[in-house]
Amino acid sequence: MKSDKKLIDENGKRLDGRGPDQLRNIKIEAGVLHRADGSCYLEWGGNKVIAAVYGPREAIPKHTQNPLKAIVKARYNMAAFSVDDRKRPGPDRRSQEISKVTSEALEKIVLTDQFPRAAIDVNIEVLDAEAGTRCAGLTAAGVALADAGIPMRDIPVACAAGKIGAENNDGMFSGGFVVLDLGKEEDNFGNADLPIAIAPRTNDIILLQMDGHLTFDEFEHALDLAMKGCQEISKLQKEALLRRYKSDVEVEE
Amino acid sequence: MKSDKKLIDENGKRLDGRGPDQLRNIKIEAGVLHRADGSCYLEWGGNKVIAAVYGPREAIPKHTQNPLKAIVKARYNMAAFSVDDRKRPGPDRRSQEISKVTSEALEKIVLTDQFPRAAIDVNIEVLDAEAGTRCAGLTAAGVALADAGIPMRDIPVACAAGKIGAENNDGMFSGGFVVLDLGKEEDNFGNADLPIAIAPRTNDIILLQMDGHLTFDEFEHALDLAMKGCQEISKLQKEALLRRYKSDVEVEE
Amino acid sequence: MKSDKKLIDENGKRLDGRGPDQLRNIKIEAGVLHRADGSCYLEWGGNKVIAAVYGPREAIPKHTQNPLKAIVKARYNMAAFSVDDRKRPGPDRRSQEISKVTSEALEKIVLTDQFPRAAIDVNIEVLDAEAGTRCAGLTAAGVALADAGIPMRDIPVACAAGKIGAENNDGMFSGGFVVLDLGKEEDNFGNADLPIAIAPRTNDIILLQMDGHLTFDEFEHALDLAMKGCQEISKLQKEALLRRYKSDVEVEE
Amino acid sequence: MTISPVIKQEHLYKLVEQGKRADGRQFNQYRPITIEPGIISKAEGSARVRIGNTQVIAGIKMSIGDPYPDTPDSGVITTAAELIPLASPDFEAGPPDQQTIELARVVDRGIRESEVIDLGKLCIIPGEKIWIIFIDIHIIDYDGNLFDAASLAALAALFNAKVPITQLMPMLEKIKEQYPDAAGYLQEHPEDYPLPLRDPPISCTFVKFNNAIVVDPSIDEQDIAEARITVATDPKGDIRAMQKGLKGSFTADEIKKIIKDSVINGSDIRKILKESVGT
Amino acid sequence: MTISPVIKQEHLYKLVEQGKRADGRQFNQYRPITIEPGIISKAEGSARVRIGNTQVIAGIKMSIGDPYPDTPDSGVITTAAELIPLASPDFEAGPPDQQTIELARVVDRGIRESEVIDLGKLCIIPGEKIWIIFIDIHIIDYDGNLFDAASLAALAALFNAKVPITQLMPMLEKIKEQYPDAAGYLQEHPEDYPLPLRDPPISCTFVKFNNAIVVDPSIDEQDIAEARITVATDPKGDIRAMQKGLKGSFTADEIKKIIKDSVINGSDIRKILKESVGT
């Protein structure tokens, strides 16, 4: 989906007024659900997602149990009404791939050894979708896991960087700008997208995907931007958890 | 599906010649199948249904067992050839809803405490469908359960009442007749349908659904009619079981 | 699918130059896969199939186990690209029927009593399809079972005979030639197909299907031809296994 | 079978014998109800409904499709519910089970049979092109009484919805090329407009246990309930839909009493709905 | 693995060694066969077939559809079987298993390959509109030998069927508007008419155990059978379809004997079929 649409002006200003290394607005609230063991509501630009954590609890069916540690099962799901053309309910191939890479990313972070034979279920529900839902979902899942009191090495966080600009019709590269956190138009007409998730204390990369076209230098730049974005969002996660903790304390007082 | 079709004349005569509180012809035969533990063939107007009961037998898979009592699983199914436009084989959403409310209605009646961990399977097969199949199916199931010798508080029985008449295009009510046991045209063009099932000895209502538009007074009238219909059909059920019992005795003699 | 297409000339020469009792070219190679316990690649005219055997191994899920003997599960599958119009992946009704009759044919041959509670899985993959894939698959399966060292009464082998010629439009029979091993055009426009599988030492028939129109005499002739075809192919199977055994010995030396 | 459900049951049984409920409500009293319309920007209409801690989001999507042969001039409604594992430790992913199907069908009938939507006004070209309305109900937090929360969310989302003329204009223009008759529809509807809706019936759900009947069951009450009934009544107090569930029974008198209580509660809830969606 | 199947097997083994069957039949003798056509009013054709206690209902529905590209002038047959849990303690609800699929496919081939239905006469507009015939087979009571009962029920239902011109007239009129060529078909077929059928082959099923071969196996015989074979023969005694099943084997001579017995039994059954459907 290349186009001649101008996604960034000569001053590095993007369609929505952001600079190249600026995130969309992000709002995080922890502990929003009554039944779940931990939960998080997250708005990120036009995205709205909820994450809910159940567990640790006995993994069923039994044959899925690991006698040495807990399994982490993330389920990424889009509401039928979250996209322009109604999505049929149930998992499609894209959702299943995102569920898989998210599960793998979270399993690294959770101290699964403490809960043999257990399952930790992470449900990510996309209510409103506008570019970058997998990063929004994983970031919300990190907060929900912490809200559920699941012991973790770190609170996982995700962010993407990408490239916008022009590309000739024959696919040959001819310039482009590496920017943080692609918005909707940028995602549709951009030249590359690089979503990552990290453990913010060590910068270990636990999720990484890339589509599009990046030179090695552009990749270095994009990876660096995305990591900085993750660090920024990590702060917002911790603030949300602190607010949640404070409100609990207030209620107790 | 409202229409101006005249479903009842000034003398209270309905399209098929019945009066307002008259049932269609009903024919019940118990013990019609060789393999089933109990069975019943029932014709009700143009409806033809068979019910077969298997059990009590061990519930499988094991995790469905209730250690304190039997589970009653009704399965309502329409034959592909039982309707005007061929129905795809397998359960559709309507069948599943009817299976659920029928299972729940029967579970109340069966003395399930006597058979912990068991399943009692009630299979209802609609061979020819013409308005009112859920009542016909549940009524046949009651006979098949009795034929199988399943201990019950009572023999469950079902019947519907409804409203036929005129309704303005804007949905505003303007008169109508409450009648017993809607026929095909009445079901398609009537204004309300109220199927119920009861335990006939106590008049306890074990199934009740209502679609359409009834004033409170009409509802009272319809409920009363449907209950009287149930009592009438209850007699036919018992006669069928008596014939079945007699023929068994004759064979033994 | 009858037609006036002339499938055989006055000299008994068929479209592809074969005589009436002549097989298409068959090439068999045993032990072609690394992971499988036994395997076989087989070309038969334009057909290309692979068979792989896993087992004996514990049958799962457990409730499928037979405490007295092994179960033999054949799975016949066509690759999406093996036919003119792409086939949707996954089992269709035809594949399931072939899987069933193939499983039953093989179970007779394998000494299943030696492996209680075990499963022997036979996977038949059709890569290129051109009339007669079920016979090709079963023949390859026989070699793969032997290559896996599964104890058998005999090495099963399959072949078809059929009838080609003219039939009137009203379905009345008017002559025709019984020939061995129908090719593609013969299969599409022929009048009968009789695939069989046998245990070649005893000529016991373990698989037999017939579609079309055969007089009793034609049937006798066709069955005789198909059995002779089986014997001929049985030799090719054994040669392939010998080559495989020799190459193993050479490697060891 | 742990011991705790039995203790819970005994506790709730004793309470109702004293005329009380665990959360202090009257038998005929709802938990607090809030309705937030328009919370999903990608949906044509949406609403979040909270009844106590139960939380449901409904979204409306619309697309242009072909009418059914037997109703050539009518729009089409499709209702689906998802009891996603997010909402309860007991919900599992997978195709809809009987509980989910019953919920979706009861909500659907409540809207369809009482003709809340004037489907005749959702025709673009008679016999050729009509609007399809997808009502999708997402259970977010399950603390009892899904029937009422789901019905109310669906109604609020419908009242919040706009027919997406602007967004689908390219497709509508194409349709006009093929069917010149569409010009009339487009002239009449140059921009997004609200769905043609009638004053809706409101669903009220009751459960029965230990001979008591209470409205708006909490999850604990629902877990021990013997019988359940949902009654939808309209502004005139007429009955528009009923559905009895669970294994217990009701007497005729109990049902008549329930209908009267439904009218009273329905009237209060209708006010909340109207205030929230601003009609 | 309870002991009872072993005892049953020993009993049946001993009997056949003495030339006997448990129900007193000869090896080559069917149980009583009854055929009741026309028992389903909603179906275009129907029949109930009983072979002993085995009971099968077949129904025919027809609709108007598009031909397959490679047979533009031919009607289409679709055959489905349902082994519903009503009929046996061993049948389970769910998508068709391999046993059900084999049954449906064998019945289908028996009709399709022997050209019982003249599909060329089921064309309304060549290349555009044809009749689709749905053959649905419901197993009602399963006491052995489904193949023969199902085949016979399908045939009887076909002979009972009428092409539903009257019922589908509104649709046919619409088709005539679009394809004026349909006028010819409608002039030729102003009202319901029987399906164009040929004298059918009849299926006979045999099982083998303990070196004996018996026709029309009861459920007990089927349970212990080593091998099964179904042979369909036509009025001239020609073979039109065969299907061997189960894990045992047959010799060539056994199969030839079976074919001859099929012709004899088939001829008797054909008479029963013709009498019942009145052709």
Added chain:
Amino acid sequence: MTISPVIKQEHLYKLVEQGKRADGRQFNQYRPITIEPGIISKAEGSARVRIGNTQVIAGIKMSIGDPYPDTPDSGVITTAAELIPLASPDFEAGPPDQQTIELARVVDRGIRESEVIDLGKLCIIPGEKIWIIFIDIHIIDYDGNLFDAASLAALAALFNAKVPITQLMPMLEKIKEQYPDAAGYLQEHPEDYPLPLRDPPISCTFVKFNNAIVVDPSIDEQDIAEARITVATDPKGDIRAMQKGLKGSFTADEIKKIIKDSVINGSDIRKILKESVGT
């Protein structure tokens, strides 16, 4: 949990500490790669790829279909993988699981996003008829590193493919009747012709365990791997796709090193591809 996986792990751990792999390869060395194009006669294009003992067959089928509304002038690609039970004792029959879906989607993106196929040239009538390309990947023998074997097989099969003008001529003629514009396409393409393809990126997969990173993992290495990453690079050394998998992590520096190694290996593999398909 048998003991053997632990012993295998310890063995491989010790080896990499000494800079060695179990089969004697360097960390950055592939197993032997062979590509055999054109092995399936029924397919429009096909190839068998072997990487060591891993064996994959890809087949291309093409058909004529309708374009997506948002890309009216473009052909369509559909990629499916089958991890059939033939290939491994651990693969089960059934609908594709998450592993299979990930594999198919990664191969698909490697082809789609890097625009290997010029989809704009696969249009027959703009807005009406386009070519659909089905890429089906059959895993035949699974000995590790499916991502690279599957990607390479898909590419080789595409380079081997011919647009089946001759075979589909009857359908194309029919289309010409309906859309006279098709004449231009048919005049330009009177016979089968190769797919319009660009120089493709090559995928290289690495796994990490015990702090070592090795390319082209064997099945044993894959079983104990902590993290996996696949990088597709083009002839200029630019990155065209990446996918990280498994539960472990990589540092930024590790990934940069992996990219550089991918460019080196990708260049060697590209040569093998070009030689085998003769471009």
